[in-house]
Amino acid sequence: MSTMTAKIVHISIDRNWKEVYGFAGRPENMPLWASGLASGLEQDGEDWIATGILGTVRVSFTARNEFGVIDHTVTIGSGLKVYNALRVVPNGTGCEVMFTLLKLPGMTDDEFALDAAHVLKDLSTLKSLMER
Template sequence: MTESMRSHHVSRVISASPDAVYEYASNVDNLPRWAAGLAQSEVVREGDVLVVESPMGRVTVRFVERNDLGVLDHDVTLPSGTVVTNPVRVLAHPNGAEIVFTVRQIELTDDEFARDIELVAADLERLEREVLREQRRR
């Protein structure tokens, strides 16, 4: 680990059950609806790897297996070949659920890191809207 690598936790409280948030966020078909910082087009499955067009170019994504712990960790292989592990948790919260995404400064300038943090915050805001929209449909 280099001294310049930093981490920043971005979180969002969503007025829905942790199960509802996890179910929506873990469905890879929903990624383009809320995770614009990762998937800007339809997700292509190649075995257990997802291929997506992202703002960084074509990347591959591998999520941990579905679980009962609210863990949505995923590895993103950048066009450079560098693998970035993104820890993501859906936690119980007094007002519903809280999703926490850890952004790491890997191969990013300070300005790019700040932009990434803003993109993740916007993604989590979109996730909240989509989960609540999904709940209203039921």
């Protein structure tokens, strides 16, 4: 497999990075800001199950850590695994939240742009929640 096109989608949030990580890194909070998981996540062992536009998916999160890493792998019904790199990093008294979006094989440029817009919308929702 060749290297996929990547785009870093990020947003600045005026809140301490540890607080943002603490909230955003909890799978049970993700439906509040990650619209692809709006139906909710149900824990299944160490993984989480969600139902959405891609059908039923299994989400596996990296362990809680001191680096602000919220990476997760989404496995869709076909068996395709999509790795999602999500980071919260300090920026002064606030933070940056960065999502690395990969253009999957077969995805058009327009679909990739729509996906990036969708991620930015979700990060904007997180920002709104965290800056209240």
